[in-house]
Amino acid sequence: MSNNDNFFEKVYTVARQIPYGRVTSYGAIAKYLGAARSARMVGWAMNGSHNKDVPAHRVVNRVGLLTGKHHFDGTNLMQQLLENEGVRVKDHQVQDFQKVFWDPAKELAQDKI
């Protein structure tokens, strides 16, 4: 019980809750976990997300830039995945970012992890 889960698992849990056609930022997740200053850890945690069913392609930086696209198999794979969900991406940058932005602190505020 309790939230003794590792910080990484928390990130995975939140990332998995990202709805279809929506995106979030590392800082948003970190902030939701109470570590706004540790946004880096969120990104690092995603390194292990490959073996988990975590849609890392839905997580971008605070400007909507697909900074992690370099870690995907292909080069435009991340962008393709987002566009496939209806998210408009231009030059590896999410358009209408604040429109498709999904804030766990607001959407998941009802239930804490």
Place this chain on the structure above:
DNA sequence: GAATTGACGTTCT
């Protein structure tokens, strides 16, 4: 074992 890097973001100058 110590130093550096890393899917970022905030804060100071």
Place this chain on the structure above:
DNA sequence: AAGAACGCCAATT
């Protein structure tokens, strides 16, 4: 206002 530096914690070298 814009730019530079720092902080977080873990993993890699």
